[in-house]
Amino acid sequence: MLVVSSWLIIYKVNKVRDSQKNNQYIWLDGTGELSDVVISSRVRLARNLSNYKFVRCLGYEKLKEIASKVLGVIKDNDFFNDYHRIDLSSVGEIEREVLREDHLISYEFSKNYENRLVIISNDNCVSIMINEEDHIRLQCLSSGLQLDDAWNRANELDTVLDNELDYAFSPELGFLTACPTNTGTGMRASVMLHLPGLVLSGDINNVLNSLSPHSLAIRGYYGEGTDFIGDLYQISNGITLGRKEEDFIETIDRVTKQLVQYERDAREKIFAKNRNSVEDKIYRAYGVLLNNRSIDSVEAVKLINFIRLGVYYNLFKGVGYPEVNTLFVRTQPAHLQKIEGKLLSPQERDVARSKYIREWLNSLN
Amino acid sequence: MLVVSSWLIIYKVNKVRDSQKNNQYIWLDGTGELSDVVISSRVRLARNLSNYKFVRCLGYEKLKEIASKVLGVIKDNDFFNDYHRIDLSSVGEIEREVLREDHLISYEFSKNYENRLVIISNDNCVSIMINEEDHIRLQCLSSGLQLDDAWNRANELDTVLDNELDYAFSPELGFLTACPTNTGTGMRASVMLHLPGLVLSGDINNVLNSLSPHSLAIRGYYGEGTDFIGDLYQISNGITLGRKEEDFIETIDRVTKQLVQYERDAREKIFAKNRNSVEDKIYRAYGVLLNNRSIDSVEAVKLINFIRLGVYYNLFKGVGYPEVNTLFVRTQPAHLQKIEGKLLSPQERDVARSKYIREWLNSLN
Numbered sequence: 001m002l003v004v005s006s007w008l009i010i011y012k013v014n015k016v017r018d019s020q021k022n023n024q025y026i027w028l029d030g031t032g033e034l035s036d037v038v039i040s041s042r043v044r045l046a047r048n049l050s051n052y053k054f055v056r057c058l059g060y061e062k063l064k065e066i067a068s069k070v071l072g073v074i075k076d077n078d079f080f081n082d083y084h085r086i087d088l089s090s091v092g093e094i095e096r097e098v099l100r101e102d103h104l105i106s107y108e109f110s111k112n113y114e115n116r117l118v119i120i121s122n123d124n125c126v127s128i129m130i131n132e133e134d135h136i137r138l139q140c141l142s143s144g145l146q147l148d149d150a151w152n153r154a155n156e157l158d159t160v161l162d163n164e165l166d167y168a169f170s171p172e173l174g175f176l177t178a179c180p181t182n183t184g185t186g187m188r189a190s191v192m193l194h195l196p197g198l199v200l201s202g203d204i205n206n207v208l209n210s211l212s213p214h215s216l217a218i219r220g221y222y223g224e225g226t227d228f229i230g231d232l233y234q235i236s237n238g239i240t241l242g243r244k245e246e247d248f249i250e251t252i253d254r255v256t257k258q259l260v261q262y263e264r265d266a267r268e269k270i271f272a273k274n275r276n277s278v279e280d281k282i283y284r285a286y287g288v289l290l291n292n293r294s295i296d297s298v299e300a301v302k303l304i305n306f307i308r309l310g311v312y313y314n315l316f317k318g319v320g321y322p323e324v325n326t327l328f329v330r331t332q333p334a335h336l337q338k339i340e341g342k343l344l345s346p347q348e349r350d351v352a353r354s355k356y357i358r359e360w361l362n363s364l365n
Numbered sequence: 366m367l368v369v370s371s372w373l374i375i376y377k378v379n380k381v382r383d384s385q386k387n388n389q390y391i392w393l394d395g396t397g398e399l400s401d402v403v404i405s406s407r408v409r410l411a412r413n414l415s416n417y418k419f420v421r422c423l424g425y426e427k428l429k430e431i432a433s434k435v436l437g438v439i440k441d442n443d444f445f446n447d448y449h450r451i452d453l454s455s456v457g458e459i460e461r462e463v464l465r466e467d468h469l470i471s472y473e474f475s476k477n478y479e480n481r482l483v484i485i486s487n488d489n490c491v492s493i494m495i496n497e498e499d500h501i502r503l504q505c506l507s508s509g510l511q512l513d514d515a516w517n518r519a520n521e522l523d524t525v526l527d528n529e530l531d532y533a534f535s536p537e538l539g540f541l542t543a544c545p546t547n548t549g550t551g552m553r554a555s556v557m558l559h560l561p562g563l564v565l566s567g568d569i570n571n572v573l574n575s576l577s578p579h580s581l582a583i584r585g586y587y588g589e590g591t592d593f594i595g596d597l598y599q600i601s602n603g604i605t606l607g608r609k610e611e612d613f614i615e616t617i618d619r620v621t622k623q624l625v626q627y628e629r630d631a632r633e634k635i636f637a638k639n640r641n642s643v644e645d646k647i648y649r650a651y652g653v654l655l656n657n658r659s660i661d662s663v664e665a666v667k668l669i670n671f672i673r674l675g676v677y678y679n680l681f682k683g684v685g686y687p688e689v690n691t692l693f694v695r696t697q698p699a700h701l702q703k704i705e706g707k708l709l710s711p712q713e714r715d716v717a718r719s720k721y722i723r724e725w726l727n728s729l730n
Contacts, residue, residue: 276716280658287656293645351641 025102026123028329030321032144036312037260039192039232039325042103043150043249044139045158046177046186048168054178055131063115067130073164074119074128079157082122088113094343097334103141105129126153133178134186136161145256147189147249154187155245174241184241189249191256192221196231196309197266200278207262208233214255215239221301221328230301230328235259267312282310290361294350300331300357318364331357390467391488393694395686397509401677402625404557404597404690407468408515408614409504410523411542411551413533419543420496428480432495438529439484439493444522447487453478459708462699468506470494491518498543499551501526510621512554512614519552520610539606549606554614556621557586561596561674562631565643572627573598579620580604586666586693595666595693600624632677647675655726659715665696665722683729696722 027040048054052066074080088096088109100110104127105118119128129137138161140153168176175186182188198204208218221232235256237248270278285306289295295303308324310316329335336352337344344352392405413419417431439445453461453474465475469492470483484493494502503526505518533541540551547553563569573583586597600621602613635643650671654660660668673689675681694700701717702709709717 276658280719283656283658284653287652287654288649289652290656291648291652293641293648354645 025326025329026125027141027143028322028325029143030325032142032146032149034257034260035144035321037194037263038145038256039143039194039328041142041145041147041150042139042190042192043147043154044137044188044190045154046134046175046182046188047136047138047158047161047165048134048176048178049136050166050168052135052168055133055135056178060115063131066135067115067117069165070128070130070136070161071117073161077160077164079160080119083119083126084122086118086120088116088118094334094337098338101329101332101334106132106137108133126157128157134182145191145253145260147191147253147256151189151245151249182240184239185243185245185248187240187245187248188236189245189252190234190236191252193233193235193256193259193263194231194305194308195233195259195263196305197263197270199228199231200270200281201266203262203266207259211235211255214251216252216255229298230305232301232305232328267309271313278309278313279315282306282313282315286310286316286361289357291358292354294347295354295357296346296350297332297353300353301328304328304331304357316364319361323360323364327357327360330360390691390694391490392506392508393687393690394508395690397507397511397514399622399625400509400686402559402628403510403621404508404559404693406507406510406512406515407504407553407555407557408512408519409502409553409555410519411499411540411547411553412501412503412523412526412530413499413541413543414501415531415533417500417533420498420500421543425480428496431500432480432482434530435493435495435501435526436482438526442525442529444525445484448484448491449487451483451485453481453483459699459702463703466694466697466699471497471502473497491522493522499547510556510618510625512556512618512621516554516610516614547605549604550608550610550613552605552610552613553601554610554617555599555601556617558598558600558621558624558628559596559670559673560598560624560628561670562628562635564593564596565635565646566631568627568631572624576600576620579616581617581620594663595670597666597670597693632674636678643674643678644680647671647678647680651675651681651726654722656723657719659712660719660722661711661715662697662718665718666693669693669696681729684726688725688729692722692725695725 032038032041049066049069052058052062055063058066071085074083074085086099088105096105096110096113099105099118100107102124104120104124106129109116109118109129109132116129116131118130120126125141127139138154138157140150140157142150142153170176174184177183177186195204198207211218215238217236217238219234219236220228221230221234235252237252240248285303289300289303289307304324304327307316307319307327308321311319311321311324330339331353333344333349336349336356339356340352397403397406414431414434417423417427420428423431436450439448439450451464453470461470461475461478464470464483465472467489469485469489471494474481474483474494474497481494481496483495485491490506492504503519503522505515505522507515507518535541539549542548542551560569563572576583580603582601582603584599584601585593586595586599600617602617605613650668654665654668654672669689669692672681672684672692673686676684676686676689695704696718698709698714701714701721704721705717
């Protein structure tokens with residue numbers, strides 16, 4: 001097990017709720033361009049050190065060596081003054097799940113946490129996973145459509161690490177990665193889109209099909225292979241090889257702007273055509289969220305989806321995109337258990353979720 | 366067409382809403398025994414005049430004669446001072462439908478209204494249909510479990526008419542009626558029960574099956590052959606022949622008291638066992654009723670059902686059985702059109718229903 005005693009574990013269960021400092025989800029704050037449709041932007045880079053096999057082929061000693069190398073750079077560099085280390089094997093299951101729900105670590109990383117650690121910026125926008133599938137996975141999150149911002153931050157961070165570490169890089173292939181699908185730039189850029197207008201208008205499938213020439217990957221909120229619960233769609237580059245990072249980002253940026261226009265048109269169209277029916281859906285969702293006594297996470301996301309659409313139509317006083325965006329994250333199982341300070345059964349979570357959402361909605365009025 | 370100009374048509378569309386006098390539904394006011402479960406009691410008598418064929422075999426002149434005979438009795442008797450006549454062919458479709466939704470006339474009567482009229486007491490508890498299937502159909506409604514009250518009132522009224530009219534009566538068969546299933550007493554006694562506890566506990570079918578030895582008929586809120594929407598069950602005597610009226614009534618009274626006990630036990634059991642789940646259903650119903658912008662009559666009844674159960678558990682301030690009972694009636698299509706003062710499409714009704722229920726619920730807070 002990695003032991004680096006000079007690092008404090010400061011991202012604690014009881015801090016996230018109480019401390020505003022550890023509780024800012026800058027990437028959910030509704031700033032950034034087109035945030036009525038674009039919840040967040042993300043750029044992730046996969047890097048490996050040369051002279052080491054990939055993570056899945058290494059044992060404890062080598063993984064520790066890699067972690068020490070990366071930590072050595074971070075520890076000695078003022079660039080990382082506002083970063084914290086979390087040794088995954090030193091925190092409980094709830095905390096690991098919270099990090100995953102916050103999109104700061106991957107599912108795989110949260111489940112196989114031995115010899116793994118993550119470095120996180122104070123604003124929860126940057127995370128560096130060490131010994132995930134690749135030796136280093138760094139990602140930057142931004143609110144709204146700010147792919148350039150996320151890319152610049154990721155690139156800057158990558159340069160700082162690159163100056164001190166010896167990356168596995170091939171002049172022909174680019175950055176070498178454990179999975180060939182990441183080789184090349186090692187970059188995945190993505191945006192999380194909220195598309196209830198296109199879903200309600202029935203145009204969503206046509207619109208998504210029209211994206212196929214761009215080789216984009218489309219996923220749900222909970223990642224690959226899941227349904228598009230809450231009308232949330234993650235769009236990312238499907239390939240990483242053969243083009244510059246800026247080209248991939250430019251494509252996603254351009255496609256996103258087009259999707260935003262389609263979505264806004266759909267929202268206006270359905271409101272003009274069936275205003276009462278749209279309002280009915282939104283207010284019913286509000287009524288259920290404000291009154292239920294037990295709600296599972298899937299239903300919650302489906303209903304919060306309509307509240308977010310209601311924000312677009314100015315139906316709710318005191319509710320804005322930052323509040324609703326945050327609600328998508330806070331109503332997930334681990335966050336609820338963190339709030340309650342204990343492990344909860346699924347039934348208990350549904351009750352806790354109900355209580356959290358009701359108090360939250362009431363606090364906004 | 367019947368013309369009796371000395372009678373005023375005072376049961377007008379625009380009066381029911383404005384006039385408290387014409388707007389009292391005594392039989393829905395939540396008084397009477399066991400009104401947490403028993404919404405209302407009803408006794409109906411079928412009578413025919415001797416020397417006339419049954420209604421379906423008669424033309425205009427004979428039907429007019431019969432109406433004149435019955436009206437003659439009513440007009441000259443102080444017993445009917447607080448009664449009003451409504452000539453069905455002189456009022457509009459909405460008004461006829463309102464009378465049907467108020468359980469004051471039958472569906473058949475509301476649709477084939479030529480040569481038909483109805484006499485109604487000021488408190489909307491007694492109605493006398495003339496030229497329905499039988500020459501005379503008189504019924505008395507009471508709130509809660511008050512079959513004796515309904516029977517006494519019906520019997521008294523019947524005696525008044527019997528003193529002046531020559532009823533078709535056979536010493537062997539009893540009162541003769543157009544349909545043989547009514548021959549004998551010509552009486553149908555019924556209670557409208559609200560049984561959400563037995564539905565939620567899953568015991569409803571067993572309980573209803575246990576009633577089969579009593580030869581009772583079980584119907585939904587909207588009459589024969591309909592589902593039990595809103596967990597409302599109408600129990601009545603399945604046969605009318607071979608026993609005294611009081612015997613039939615005593616059976617229904619006894620069975621009803623047993624059902625009330627079962628229902629109360631079920632309500633206590635589910636609340637003790639799954640309080641949060643029961644409250645969840647009730648508060649969700651409340652949330653949807655308070656916030657939706659369009660609701661059809663079936664969904665409305667289903668949700669009002671839960672509000673009524675919530676009244677039992679004391680979950681709502683300012684809402685009692687009279688309010689909820691009345692809501693079951695007022696949210697029906699004709700009542701809504703009467704309130705709006707015009708014919709509405711189904712979509713417009715759903716919107717009007719939504720508005721009515723929201724205003725009603727808000728007025729109670």
